[in-house]
Amino acid sequence: MVVINNNQAINFRHRIVSEPVFENGFRCTECEIIDTNSDQVLASGRAFCHPEDQFNKEIGRKKALERALKGFSKEFREEAWLAYMKRDPKRYNLKKFKTKEAINDTSVC
Numbered sequence: 001m002v003v004i005n006n007n008q009a010i011n012f013r014h015r016i017v018s019e020p021v022f023e024n025g026f027r028c029t030e031c032e033i034i035d036t037n038s039d040q041v042l043a044s045g046r047a048f049c050h051p052e053d054q055f056n057k058e059i060g061r062k063k064a065l066e067r068a069l070k071g072f073s074k075e076f077r078e079e080a081w082l083a084y085m086k087r088d089p090k091r092y093n094l095k096k097f098k099t100k101e102a103i104n105d106t107s108v109c
Helices: 057-068 072-086 100-104
Strands: 008-019 022-035 041-049
Touching: 008 057, 022 057, 041 057, 057 072, 057 100
Parallel strands: none
Antiparallel strands: 008 022, 022 041
């Protein structure tokens, strides 16, 4: 679970979805934006990987998060993406972001 702020968090799940069309099923990444006070799901997004493609959790998380964040304000989307990237600081160069306060804030990690 990735904490966005005191009231919201992001949760990811990876699973195999079985469909009669695909013999081996296909991989799915699900993302939920959750209100941490009430455990209510505010939004969700899914990303599917075709059985013939190489499954990559990071790509699935990004696509599912992008879909879950549709409809939220720009400020909230930026806050959510920053929290997501801060979970793996070696992978992302956070210095390119303008908000130095957000970069230096380690409470999200």
